[in-house]
Amino acid sequence: MFLPVMYMSALSVIRPFDPWRSPLCTCPRKYTLNPYTGCSHMCLYCYATSYIGKRESTPKRDLIVRVVRDLKQILRFETEPLINMSTSSDPYPPEETIHKLTRRVLEILCKHPVRLLITTKSSLVVRDLDLLRKARCAVAITVTTLDESLAKKLEPNAPSPRERLRAIERLSREDVPVAVRIDPVIPFVNDDPAELRRLVQEVVSSGAVHVVTSTYKARPDNFRRLLDAFPELERKLRRLYYEEGEKVHGYRYLRPDLRKKLLAPIIECCRTVGVSYAVCREGIPEYRRAPSCDGSHLVRSRA
Numbered sequence: 001m002f003l004p005v006m007y008m009s010a011l012s013v014i015r016p017f018d019p020w021r022s023p024l025c026t027c028p029r030k031y032t033l034n035p036y037t038g039c040s041h042m043c044l045y046c047y048a049t050s051y052i053g054k055r056e057s058t059p060k061r062d063l064i065v066r067v068v069r070d071l072k073q074i075l076r077f078e079t080e081p082l083i084n085m086s087t088s089s090d091p092y093p094p095e096e097t098i099h100k101l102t103r104r105v106l107e108i109l110c111k112h113p114v115r116l117l118i119t120t121k122s123s124l125v126v127r128d129l130d131l132l133r134k135a136r137c138a139v140a141i142t143v144t145t146l147d148e149s150l151a152k153k154l155e156p157n158a159p160s161p162r163e164r165l166r167a168i169e170r171l172s173r174e175d176v177p178v179a180v181r182i183d184p185v186i187p188f189v190n191d192d193p194a195e196l197r198r199l200v201q202e203v204v205s206s207g208a209v210h211v212v213t214s215t216y217k218a219r220p221d222n223f224r225r226l227l228d229a230f231p232e233l234e235r236k237l238r239r240l241y242y243e244e245g246e247k248v249h250g251y252r253y254l255r256p257d258l259r260k261k262l263l264a265p266i267i268e269c270c271r272t273v274g275v276s277y278a279v280c281r282e283g284i285p286e287y288r289r290a291p292s293c294d295g296s297h298l299v300r301s302r303a
């Protein structure tokens with residue numbers, strides 16, 4: 001049984017996941033829990049900033065009390081709800097080493113019958129292996145490139161690709177299932193087919209068992225940040241997104257044929273190496289061979 005709609009509005013921090021109402025979202029029904037507001041990783045392409053502004057990770061006020069209250073409400077009606085931590089800010093920003101807020105939330109969640117999907121681009125997640133090993137959980141780690149200097153430009157305050165690969169290795173060795181998000185793929189930036197294939201091979205040999213990928217979708221603020229960082233691409237990106245592309249639910253998308261072409265090396269490589277794969281908000285059903293797009297099928301259920 002699901003939580004009745006009348007109770008949903010009373011939830012304060014564990015909220016039903018709403019991918020900004022995107023009609024192309026294929027995520028399973030789940031809740032989202034962001035211990036922090038804002039995100040210090042400062043990725044150029046971040047989608048959340050157009051909704052909440054660009055700001056550093058700030059702990060949510062009274063988080064623990066609110067988590068306990070929401071959880072109690074949800075568990076009255078649902079058996080093993082799926083909670084994704086987090087969807088609009090990273091649960092492991094640099095500040096987490098000080099506040100340990102995500103860890104405190106995990107300590108609570110681990111004691112309850114919930115399924116957990118942790119989405120992060122931080123290797124700090126391995127700090128909590130003692131809890132993750134006991135939890136019904138999977139971890140989705142974002143890796144957009146193996147090129148260290150490009151990653152530094154795209155995701156200035158996030159751990160390097162090398163550190164993320166080590167985290168994937170460590171988690172899988174400890175039997176925590178790992179999915180990888182190759183997301184977003186940005187034309188002329190990280191779309192080299194040979195590099196994308198190499199990336200899939202690296203993450204899979206590090207232990208990832210599912211790959212989800214997606215092309216970059218432009219919003220006015222993230223597009224401006226990209227152009228500031230890559231001024232030489234302005235003309236080409238404007239043509240692809242604002243002249244030839246299409247508007248989908250408030251985002252500028254690439255042409256459908258181009259989206260398919262950009263993601264093809266990743267999908268083909270996943271097929272070759274034999275891991276499950278899916279795309280995120282693309283509307284390309286033939287690019288999915290997995291029970292879930294987001295990797296939540298990797299989360300063990302008690303049943």
Ligand code: SF4
Pocket residue numbers: 039040041042043045046047048087088089090121155
């Ligand atoms: S880690 Fe995610 S939420 Fe944080 S800045 Fe990067 S894209 Fe945005």
